[in-house]
Amino acid sequence: MNPTRKIFVPDAASLPKTADVVVVGGGIVGVATAFWLSRAGLDTVLVEMREGLSTLTTPLSVESFRAQMTESAMADLVLPSIRMYENFAETVGIPGHDIALKHQGYLFVSDDAAMAEKLRQAVAVHHSHGVTGSEFVDADAIRRRFPYISERMVCGTFHQNDGWLSSHEATQGFAKGSHAKFLLQTRVTGIGTDAAGVAAVHTSRGSIATRHVVNAAGPFAQSIAQMVGVTLPVDAVRRQKVHVAPKPQIPRSAPLCIDIGAETYWRPEHGGALMAWVDPDEPVTANPLEDVPTDWDYAAVLLDKITALSPFWAEVAETLSASDLTTTAGYYMYTPDDQPLIGPVDAVNGFHLNCGYWAGVMLSPEAGRRVSCLVTGEMRPEDNPLRPSRFAEGLVTTGDSFLRGRH
Template identity: 85%
Template sequence: MRKIFVPDAATMPKTAEVVVIGGGIVGVATAFWLSRAGLDTVLIEMREGLSTLTTPLSIESFRAQMTEKAMADLVLPSIRMYENFADTVGIPGHDIALKHQGYLFVSDDVVNAERLKQAVAVHHGYGVAGSEFLAADDIRQRFPYISERMVCGTFHQNDGWLSSHEATQGFAKGSTAKFLLQTKVSGIDTDAEGICAVRTTRGSIATRQVVNAAGPFAQSIAAMVGVTLPIEAVRRQKVHVAPKPQIPRAAPLCIDVGQETYWRPEHGGALMAWVDPDEPVTANPVEDVPTDWDFAAVLLDKITALSPFWAGVAETLSSSDLTTTAGYYMYTPDDQPLIGPVPEVKGLHLNCGYWAGVMLSPEAGRRVARLLTGEMQPTDNPLRLSRFAEGLVSTGDSFLRGRH
């Protein structure tokens, strides 16, 4: 039987030990680890393919430069999995186009120097020995395409980016889970023992365990069993720029921490974005997220403060050279995801609330599997939903979270 398919009456699974809702990279990685744990796992995705909503609309990047311990505990093993991805998923030669071109954070305000130095010290404490503090001369010497206005920064060479599509497909193909496409969840049934079934547009699946990995729709899935999640969706736009000779192909992902504008090379062109602090919360997320007609022009103007060569590039661009897309960042009160069981509804588990889903998904999926099988205790998971009620929230100061 095919692993990834549109089910009909004959092929629709009637039972599963675990049902994962959501076919982005977070959900697919979760299904991979659950199936590796020996559980009969079914993933439900409402769209025509895996990794076709929020995941491909990200900048597909990863970084070890985190100042929250709970986030570092997810991202560091995730990066190691990406570095050894073919072995992780058991598919020899599976290529996810991994590039270690680094993350470069810079600031034009000398007041930020101490903050950046403290961040590097925290990185070192988490074992990220390659994280560096850069003074103005260091930046100019090593990254001549960065504005001379920038006076301090941090850099970690081992950060980088990858193909989220190939990573998602690798997790799917390397698992024994079944992935149901064009299948939408319409309800979740409970009985005296907790969750008992997931209803879909193609029939019901009897199950006692459900993982909510529905990304921007996680709130509506949780509401099906009377649970309100502390997450908010905020639209984030990005621009793809067609290949231009002025764009340095060996550059890292370059970020202005003051403006929260950033760019990185992409196949001779670039991806660039701006985290607009005035973007409102989206009350009702949609699949096709609208973009602003003038976003690319506004962004090109802003990003010249980070890298002046963009002013020259802008003069050569036509509208056909620019493609603007938009997806959602999902935020919790401490800007860290929700992972693990929900005590109020037996059988409901969470893996949602991400602004950094691509970079955290490998280890986050494994943690869900460890929690569900009892290998890890809920009290040992600092990202449990109950942390807010328990007063155990630990906020951090990682750059480029998109929250001000």
């Protein structure tokens, strides 16, 4: 296939009429899924309603990854995903493809001395998952190693190998390294079924006959599922973030710094920073939007709150103008156990899920591979702990990793 025709806006002549599998959603989760399905030898088509891949929720994240997970099912996804990111050019088969990977770490801190035991227990769980670089840090270690953290913080955890990357470049790498076709400006209008299950995907540009659909539509996964009469146990919750223009006070070598109690966090970004606060009063969004509105005062509220984590932000705030701050918003997706929905839906043969993420960027490489293994039969559904049927089976274990944004 001509690589320039791998990602395109189809017309009547170029719209594929059939596919082994159709992936709905062109964020990093969907594109990684299409990559692995196509690499497994399946004729794969991805449909994306917008003008480009990775243009909705994916780039609105803080584009970070961490191995500090306490849930076994999440660790099983994130650890191989990080390895793929570390060897990304080899993974996608594109020599020299750079995703701007930075291992500057995740630092969780607390001003509550009573949290120390819980943090030590979390580190022990990390170690049991093979993340032996995760460490407990006391007040002295925080002062010595992270002088930009408030002296109020008395305990925490740190893992140097955590970090961040360019989610856009990672998404593009998965797309360019795959054998799939990526159809842009192509909106799903319905999913046809027959006695055997999924039969076709109907789009704004025509229909594609297929026996397998993967719903990777992020905040729109609920509406796609309802096309086959399925209601998903997912909630969409708006999450805002602020980009701060470069300022000399911002330490460029800092990790992603998180106040566990307040759920405020920041990390350096090209001399500036990305920062956010998880508002516990943010309601569930019944009808997610493509263009998510932001609160006019969010940046000011956040700057005030985040000084408790890193006092230098008070000095930075005095130098800021409105043009130095850019507020954007996307959605976190939550399931009852704060872990994604991956795998086939029992009620509709051929309908698969890869959605329900608050951590899509960091989990997407291995999650996409898992979907491929389930579709091809390499993995049995009962061996997948994140199968959608787990709730009906009573196999729910609520997540307890820090900074999930769930209250």
